[in-house]
Amino acid sequence: MMDWTTSHYRYLARQLSRHTLLYTEMVTTGALIHGDTARFLRHDPTEYPLALQLGGSNPQELAHCANLAEQYGFDEVNLNVGCPSDRVQNNMIGACLMAHPDKVAEGVQAMIAATSLPVTVKHRIGIDGRESWDDLCEFIEKVSEAGCRTFIVHARIAVLEGLSPKENRDIPPLKYDWVYRLKARYPHLEIIINGGIKTFAECREHLEHTDGVMLGREAYHNPWLLAGVDTEFFGRPMPISSRHDALRAVLPFIQSELDRGVYLSHISRHLMGLFHGQPGGRQFRRYISENAHKPGSGIEVIEQAMAKVPEPAGATIVPA
Template sequence: MSKQSPLDIPKRSRSTAGQPGTEPSRRFCVAPMMDWTTPHYRYFARLLSRHTLLYTEMVTTGALIHGDTERLLRHNAAEYPLALQLGGSDPKELAHCARLAEQYGFSEVNLNVGCPSDRVQNNRIGACLMEHPDKVAEGVRAMIEATHLPVTVKHRIGINGRETWEDLCEFVDKVSAAGCRTFIVHARIAVLEGLSPKENRDIPPLKYNWVYQLKQKYPHLEIIINGGIKTFSECHEHLQHTDGVMLGREAYHNPWLLAGVDPEFFGSETPITSRHDALTAMYPFIQSELDRGVFLGHITRHLLGLFHGMPGGRQFRRHISENAHKPGAGLEVVQAALGKVRLLQPQTEAATSA
């Protein structure tokens, strides 16, 4: 019997995938962020909002095919709805990883065409692919044929050298012709030479009107806007022109904002009414991760912003930062940190969530 190729995993039907095949709502999303949107952050975020669509960190196709697939795709079913973001450009590899996304129960598979880092560029993935819309279209078509999951693309409005409105429309035309119906658009170009990834998140000017115009030009497509969004009022303004909003750094550094998402954008009650309750709800998960051998600091670094701007919030962060990394640090560190924060009435906390 011949040895099976790592790309020969058969496609599974929707009914055998870990997650039912319903299209997730993208009205409010948290962006994929390297080193930030880990399983620990996502579990915490889901305690705060049932409806926000969460995204994994970008995972490259090469890592999934040749690396520790189980570790890279590990997640908790409590995180759903959850999208897997892929970095890659080879159609066969993208198709294989799209099948893996379905097999592992993800709700969506997303292709990264926006990351500007040198390492990603050297592998011919990320934002540099905006120079090759035909290649992106080929990869998207292969993914769509390989899975029942929704296949989406996250991209910039352009890159240096291909930054005109016509260039952007050519990209959307070709990728949508391949079957993609959802475009998550970071409203900045990416400068691939001379700016760091961090600078590419701030220096190129935001052009929200370009994203609005995309929705006007392509009303049949789902257009999600991303880039520099911080408040619910800004979200509502964008939602007058697009189908959804995606927040990144604000949702990470100020996670309590997510506790207001369900009533504000989905007409349902918030699943949690206070920061104290949110943190104590994490205790069983934290303990289970500690029992698995995870270091406390790997979990608690995602909790540091929970009491942002609140009485005792600075002391909370300091206590965790100074103690979570110590050998044998356990749940008692988090409990002691919580004791430094004044307990507020739920209505007071709710008023600060937006």
Template sequence: MPAQTVENQVNTRFGPSRRFCVAPMMDWTTTHYRYLARQLSRHALLYTEMVTTGALIHGDTSRFLRHDAAEYPLALQLGGSNPQELAHCAALAEQYGFDEVNLNVGCPSDRVQNNMIGACLMACPDKVAEGVRAMINATGLPVTVKHRIGIDGRESWEELCEFIEKVSEAGCRTFIVHARIAVLEGLSPKENRDIPPLKYDWVYRLKACYPHLEIIINGGIKTFDECRQHLEHTDGVMLGREAYHNPWLLAGVDTEFFGQPGPARSRHDALRAVLPFIQDELDRGVYLSHMSRHLMGLFHGQPGGRQFRRYISENAHKPGSGIEVIEQAMARVPEPDVSLVVPA
């Protein structure tokens, strides 16, 4: 596809709905989790794990970008800062059928900092803008940015606005804002998800100051009630750990946020819909334990849920384990006679 100008890109490509999104999470939002998630919600926007530009350019590109068509709408998240590499990988995202390409400016780990990836780029708005401009000119896909509200040493409101303004001038119209700063020295990635205080009001204020931009809020959101409150001030919500550890939450998304019935009547039905995909992956040589770990939260809080998890934990890793392990684990959970109850 020919490169589009920034003006055409901004005015014509809005991409999928971001009213409700599931955050990119390393080792968690794999194709196997995403396939399960799609049996629960047709409309939630799903994101891949972060993939670095180096991995795509110098590694097994097809393996990193492989996904099932059932996962759409689906966004690819990139980690990188070199404009030429980002442009190349943005073009790959379009080639492989993704609906959006997102730039990670939020990951606080030391490993990615050393490669000028993630939250450290909050200190370099001109560099982010250059990368975004290159991506936009390389693809017809919407190009979005996921970032923090600041980093240690650069955490003022004025500096956040400088970042937003420079990156939006490069053509980005969608900002996914984790409402915490990232502390790059002194806190681990895990601590950075909890210790810096949430400042939701800053994200609300961004939307008020830049009404022409799409602002999606992220960070610490767990319930639909919280989502509704945030949607009074922003264009969309992004959930991370809650959507992974309690995936049945997604079964209410289509009804609550899109006014349409969801695909799953029950947890059992959703899991049965995943079994053919698991079998296909087993036939490709994927170990059952690599897939079953993403199913562990499906019966969270349900009678028999603990037995379901225990059976998988004790058996999925055994040589030759197949879908019978999942079926036998599922049989330990009483199946309800009622149809879908929308999660609260």
């Protein structure tokens, strides 16, 4: 979800659900240590609960960044061992680390020693060349022995040779039963399932077999889905009554970002899915696409785009 789950998207997501745990986009340890640390870790307190997702393999660097996560107020620090991008493979980051469970364990152990925050790992069920059930169990056992208690499992292998990151999200078949088997084999661990999940009905089915569900691209492209989460899974009332109210709640934040020099187009691209499937939704997206990039574009572009979507007179139905 690099370049997707930025603070601009997360602020919107938090208007829709107060209780969902949100994750940052993956940030490499090198960027945090050698780049603009404050910029990479910047977030609004309203985003909590919030996990920082790290990419890296050097134990000392991972430990340093885990400590930074605590200093900056994050609620969890997550090590990404699932990203199949060529950019990160070349630096021993992401899914290629599944071939090196001892190295992952060493990094996790260093992170746990450096912070009081929960340290979690997100990974695939395997990679090309290490895609057997025994390989997966070896990975889980070595990393859990290092102290990790929560594994977020994308139920596909990652094919590192021959498939693009996009193809890796679609072509390798989903094997949800493998994630179920992990929970059955390691009941003392928290196993959270991820990959291709789009509806609450699917979430409920997965929760019969696992401890949690992570939604990725569906929650980005159709963020209104999150508006039903608090009621459906936490027994709490919906925090917002309509898409229009959600967007209105984001406007002051957008203005504050504009005031500090952020271009509107860098913010507005994360709002495009809010009216997904609604009358006027296409006009909303088109108006923003045609106007947000123009010099001097401000909050009025969002307001005028929103006006193109008819506002419901009654209660808004939340997708189930």
